[in-house]
Amino acid sequence: MLVIRRLPPLNSVRIFEAAARNESFVAAAEELSVTASAVSHQVKTLEQFLGLELFRRNKRKVELTPMGEQYLVSIKYALDEIEVATKRLTANPETDIVTISVAPNFLTRWLMPRMQRFQERFPDVELQISASAGLIDFNKSNTDMAIYFGHGDWHDIEVHFLRKVLLVPVCSPGLIKSGKQLAKPEDLRKHTLIQVSKRLYEWQEWLQLAGVEHSGFGRGLQLSSSQLATAAAQEGLGVALADSTLTSREIKDGKLIMPFDIMLNTHKSFYLVHKKNRSLTYGMRAFKDWVIEEMHKSSV
Amino acid sequence: MLVIRRLPPLNSVRIFEAAARNESFVAAAEELSVTASAVSHQVKTLEQFLGLELFRRNKRKVELTPMGEQYLVSIKYALDEIEVATKRLTANPETDIVTISVAPNFLTRWLMPRMQRFQERFPDVELQISASAGLIDFNKSNTDMAIYFGHGDWHDIEVHFLRKVLLVPVCSPGLIKSGKQLAKPEDLRKHTLIQVSKRLYEWQEWLQLAGVEHSGFGRGLQLSSSQLATAAAQEGLGVALADSTLTSREIKDGKLIMPFDIMLNTHKSFYLVHKKNRSLTYGMRAFKDWVIEEMHKSSV
DNA sequence: TCAAAATGATGAGATATTTTCATCAATGAG
DNA sequence: CTCATTGATGAAAATATCTCATCATTTTGA
Structure with missing residues (x-):
C-alpha cells in the first residue's frame, strides 16, 4: 500500500525553528552558519508551502503568529527527537x-x-x-x-x-518509644498509616489479613511512590508497608523495624x-x- | 546564548524513513517520486554522516540493522509530528x-x-x-x-x-427485581460493587459515609473509567458510583435507579x-x- | 536451463534547491 | 543627522539532489 507523507521542505522547517526560537532571523542565521537572507528566503518558502504566515513582521522585529507558535511546539519536539536519536547513535562507540x-x-x-x-x-x-x-x-x-x-x-x-513482592509494616524504632505501643495490629489505629497513592488497597488488604477493621483510622499520609513512603517511615512519620527484602538493609541497620511479621502477598x-x-x-x-x-x- | 543543534541532513533522514519502513529502496523511491538511485545515495549520505550502517545489504534486499531499527522509531515519530502539525495548519482555513x-x-x-x-x-x-x-x-x-x-x-x-462531582450509587432496576433487595446500605453486601481502578476509595468513602463497614464484601468488578463503570451498572452487573447529574438522563429514562440518595462529595x-x-x-x-x-x- | 526481471551500488552529469551578494526600506541609537 | 540594525527581495553563485547509465548479483518465469 502506497503511503504518502505530505511533509513540508524539511530544511526550511529546520530554519524556521531556529528563527522562531530566537525570534530573530539574524540570530538564527548565526546559529545555522548561513546569512540572514537565507533564513528570510527559507521562512518565505515555508510560509508559501503552508499558505499562511508564521511570523508577523513588526518593523525591525519578527513575532510569531498564533499559528507559528503552534507549529513551533511540534517542530521543536520533532527536531529534539531527531537530535537525541542521532546523538544516541553517534555516541562514543566504545561506550x-x-x-x-x-x-x-x-x-x-x-x-x-x-x-x-x-x-x-x-x-x-x-x-x-x-x-x-x-x-x-x-x-x-x-x-x-x-x-x-x-x-x-x-x-x-x-x-x-x-x-x-511481599509487603510488611515497617516503622522507625523511635515511633514506638514515643509512647504509643505497637504490640498488636489493632494498635495501628493510634498511628499514621503511610499510604502510596494508587496503592491505597495495600493497607486495606493488610489490615484485612491481620483481622483489623479498616474503618476508624485517622488521616493517613499519602506519598506517590513506595520508595517515598518507606523514606517517610524512616523519618518516624508513621507506619508504611514495604517489601520485606528490599528493606532488609535498613532493618539490619536498625533504621527500620518490623512491628509485625504478617506479610501481604500483593500478587505483584x-x-x-x-x-x-x-x-x-x-x-x-x-x-x-x-x-x-x-x-x-x-x-x- | 548560541544553541547548536547537530542534526543530520533532513532530506536524507526523510528518505531513510521511507526506505526503512518499506525495507525496500524501490518502494521508497516510488513513494517519494524519485529514483531508487536517489534513495541509495541519500541513505549512503546519512550513513556517512552518522558513521555507521543503518541497513545490512543482503543480496537483493536490505534489512535494518539494530541501530537502524532504533533510529527508525525516533525518526518515524518525529516525522509523524511534523506531518500532523503541518496538516493541522494547512487544514481548510474555513474550518x-x-x-x-x-x-x-x-x-x-x-x-x-x-x-x-x-x-x-x-x-x-x-x-x-x-x-x-x-x-x-x-x-x-x-x-x-x-x-x-x-x-x-x-x-x-x-x-x-x-x-x-457528587457520587451516588446507581444500578439497573432489574438488579433489585432479581431477588436481592436494596432497602438499606447494608444490603449492598449482597451485590457486586463496581469500582473504578485508581478510584477504589470512592466506594470506601461512600460506605463510611453511609455507616457501613467496608470489610466483608465479596469480589467487586473493576473498570478503568467511571464511564465504563456506569455502563456496567446499566447492564445489571452491579452497583456503581456515578455523578448524580451526569446520569440524570439515564435515571429519568428508567435505565438506572438510585437505591440510596446519600451523596459523596469527592472534593473533585x-x-x-x-x-x-x-x-x-x-x-x-x-x-x-x-x-x-x-x-x-x-x-x- | 536460460533469459529476463528485479534490487541495490556507483559515478558522472543534469537539475533543483539553497545560499550569498547587493540593494532597499524602515527604524533605532548615539 | 548619521550610522547601525533588521528584514525583504531579486539575481547570480554555490551546493545538494536527482537522473541516467552501467554494473553485479540474485530471483523468477518461460
Missing part, C-alpha cells in the same frame, strides 16, 4: 548506552546499592536510568528497557520475572521488560544478564 | 480545528449529548476529541484544551472550574484547562464560551 526506566523503590533499594558492581563488571556500558512507576510505550520512547512493578500481564513486550512482582522481537545491544544483554544473576544471588 | 482531550465520563454523559448544539451554533469549528483520564503536557502535545476531573490544583495551565470537579499565556484561536474561544454557557444552563 554502549542503555536507557532504563525503573520502578522507584526497586531503583533506590535494590539497584542503586549494587550499581557499582555492575559498573566494575561492565566499564564499557553506560546506564541512563530514570525512576518511573508508569509503563513505557517502546514504540514511542527511546527507553531500551524497564523494570516494572505489577502483575506481569503486559502484552507485546518481553517480560522476565525478577522477584515477588518486579519484572524486567523490553521490546519484543528486538535484538538486544551488547549493553542491554549485559544489564539483563547481570540483573538476573544478581537477583539469584540475593534470593539464595 | 477551525480544536483538539480536545476529555475525561471519559464527562464526554459520554455531558458533552456528547450536547455536541449537536455546538455544531449547529458553530458550523465552522471542527472538534477533534479524545477520551482520556490522564493529564496533558501541553508543551509536548498538539492538544489545544482538555477537560479534567480532579482537584483543580494544576500549575502552569489555565484552569476554569466547570462542575463539582470537572475543569476546562488549556495552556497558560496562549492566545486562543477562534475555535477554542468558541468551545470554551459555549461549554461554560451550557454548564450554567444545565445547573439552573
